[in-house]
Amino acid sequence: MPIRSPKYRLTRAMVNGAPAEPGIYALWEDDELIYLGHASATATIRERLGEHLTRSVCPCAENATHYSWELALRPATRELEILRELLMRDGRLPRCNQDAA
Numbered sequence: 001m002p003i004r005s006p007k008y009r010l011t012r013a014m015v016n017g018a019p020a021e022p023g024i025y026a027l028w029e030d031d032e033l034i035y036l037g038h039a040s041a042t043a044t045i046r047e048r049l050g051e052h053l054t055r056s057v058c059p060c061a062e063n064a065t066h067y068s069w070e071l072a073l074r075p076a077t078r079e080l081e082i083l084r085e086l087l088m089r090d091g092r093l094p095r096c097n098q099d100a101a
Helices: 045-052 060-063 074-092
Strands: 023-029 031-038 066-071
Touching: 023 045, 023 074, 031 045, 031 060, 031 074, 045 066
Parallel strands: none
Antiparallel strands: 023 031, 023 066
């Protein structure tokens, strides 16, 4: 997996410990990567994950059980790099990123 962070349960308590910094984050449904997103300085990783908990930012990701993250100086660029890598490796994007492609 391109993100080398461990997976954490997608709960309020765990999200409160996520970085308040820019980067990328992945949402998982058990062991399946279902969504990859990025967070900027104005909407940090912690804030973006909190949005996924409180409202349906990505309806496809409502069944997410875990998350992982990676700090990045250029989050949008890093997100695209990882999505390209996943497409080359798996022949497809995570299911919740397919609509945006």
